[in-house]
Amino acid sequence: IGxxxxxxxxxxxxxxxxCTPVVFANNKCLNFYRxxxxxxxxxYANVKELNRLNPKQVNIFNCWEEDVAMQPGVLTDLGGKYxxxxxxxxxxxxxxxxxxxxxxxxxxxxxxxSNDFPYTGHTPYLKNLFSANDALMILYKDDFRVALATxxxxxxxxxKHITKELINxxxxxxRQSLQKDFGIDKPKIAVLGMNPHxxxxxxxxxxxxxxxxxxxxxxxQQGHLVFGPYSADAFFARGSYKExxxxxxxxxxxxxxxFKTIAQGEGVNYTAGLSKVRTSPDHGTAFDIAGKNEADPTxxxxxxxxxxxxxxxxxxY
Numbered sequence: 535i536g537x538x539x540x541x542x543x544x545x546x547x548x549x550x551x552x553c554t555p556v557v558f559a560n561n562k563c564l565n566f567y568r569x570x571x572x573x574x575x576x577x578y579a580n581v582k583e584l585n586r587l588n589p590k591q592v593n594i595f596n597c598w599e600e601d602v603a604m605q606p607g608v609l610t611d612l613g614g615k616y617x618x619x620x621x622x623x624x625x626x627x628x629x630x631x632x633x634x635x636x637x638x639x640x641x642x643x644x645x646x647x648s649n650d651f652p653y654t655g656h657t658p659y660l661k662n663l664f665s666a667n668d669a670l671m672i673l674y675k676d677d678f679r680v681a682l683a684t685x686x687x688x689x690x691x692x693x694k695h696i697t698k699e700l701i702n703x704x705x706x707x708x709r710q711s712l713q714k715d716f717g718i719d720k721p722k723i724a725v726l727g728m729n730p731h732x733x734x735x736x737x738x739x740x741x742x743x744x745x746x747x748x749x750x751x752x753x754x755q756q757g758h759l760v761f762g763p764y765s766a767d768a769f770f771a772r773g774s775y776k777e778x779x780x781x782x783x784x785x786x787x788x789x790x791x792x793f794k795t796i797a798q799g800e801g802v803n804y805t806a807g808l809s810k811v812r813t814s815p816d817h818g819t820a821f822d823i824a825g826k827n828e829a830d831p832t833x834x835x836x837x838x839x840x841x842x843x844x845x846x847x848x849x850x851y
Contacts, residue, residue: 535820535829536617536639537567542831543838544592545576553842556584556593556633558624560616564594566604571827584632597623606825614645621656625663628810635811635841639834640819643686654686657805660812670707670806672780673790673816675797675836679716679780680789681708681806692785696728696741701749704782705760711806712779714851715844721779724769725750725762728784732765766792800832802840811844813837 537559544555557564561580568576578592587593597620602612621638628636638656646653653659661669672681683704684695705723712721725746726732729739736743746763753760764774766783770792775781783789793801794816801816815833823829 535824536641537564538571538824538827538829539639539815539831539834540564541568541571541574541576542829543835544578545574547575549838550590550592553838554587554589554593555838556581556587556595556624558595558597558620558627560596560598560602561594563602563604563616567606567825570606570825584627595623595627607821607823609642609645609821611645614642614648617641618646618648618651621659622651625660628812629663633810634845635813637834637837637841638812638814640815640817642819642821656812656814657685660805660808664808664810666807666809668703668707668807670704670711672708672711672804672806673793673797673801674780674804675793675801677779678775678793678796679712680775680793681780681782682786682789683782683784685786687785689785693728693741696745696784698745698749701725701746701782702753705749705753705758707807708780708782709758709760711804715804715806715811715847716779717847717850718779720759722759722777723761724764724775724778724781725760726766726769726781726783726788727763730765730767732763770796799830800836802833802837804840804844811841811848813841813844 540557578594579588581587581593581595598616602616624636627633643654657669657671670681671685672679683700684692708723709721712718727746728741731738733739733742742763750760750762766788769775797816803814803816805812815837817833820829
């Protein structure tokens with residue numbers, strides 16, 4: 535649904551008053567999806583050089599010229615190939631300073647991973663491209679922020695990834711991002727336990743006692759407002775997240791089931807720790823509704839606005 539989201543968002547020409555959009559795709563691809571959407575105000579100019587953008591129009595940077603068969607909602611190797619090409623070309627332009635921020639549409643891991651692109655998603659790819667010490671996935675809506683200690687890995691592998699070094703690195707990246715990107719001088723962070731009931735003092739797993747508590751205590755003694763580990767179910771059920779500027783969850787579904795339930799399709803995915811700004815919507819490719827004019831652009835629109843907000847916040851910082 536990525537291109538549908540882009541068209542629906544950028545059809546509102548008021549966006550041109552606050553940024554100059556550059557779509558990294560192919561104009562034939564865009565035209566195909568524009569026709570499936572019926573009447574809309576989406577228009578664009580083709581550009582071949584980013585130093586010649588039209589600030590009063592949406593700009594399309596053609597990442598490929600060859601004809602590609604359009605098959606909405608069908609998982610194909612070809613679709614993955616051109617999704618990766620769009621991403622890698624745009625990300626390189628971001629790295630080269632030709633763009634101020636990158637807003638990515640969702641990709642499907644099943645057809646984008648290959649020997650040439652051995653990544654489980656945008657975050658590890660961008661971390662590698664920008665040679666970042668760490669990259670942290672933060673999903674947020676307004677003042678509700680959930681960061682992930684681990685991302686797209688099997689549940690069976692989570693425990694072996696949870697170390698004092700990892701937790702310390704993720705908390706440091708999160709704290710610095712809250713200051714630099716969100717303007718919070720003294721951020722207050724909650725850490726969730728990995729096991730049910732946060733381990734019940736070691737009776738349901740040892741990670742809390744051996745890893746999480748020592749890492750939290752070290753940062754707290756350094757003057758940082760880091761607390762936990764908290765039992766994840768009670769933490770969200772009781773609304774405790776409202777008392778913190780951000781929450782660090784141990785694994786993907788622990789944090790994101792709660793987040794997406796509460797955010798109701800209006801969340802933003804942000805990659806903290808990079809020298810550049812990257813955001814995306816908080817949902818996936820939704821192949822079941824692709825090409826049907828049913829995709830809701832709310833989260834993508836929020837991701838675009840958030841990218842601009844973070845650029846301005848970084849300048850103020």
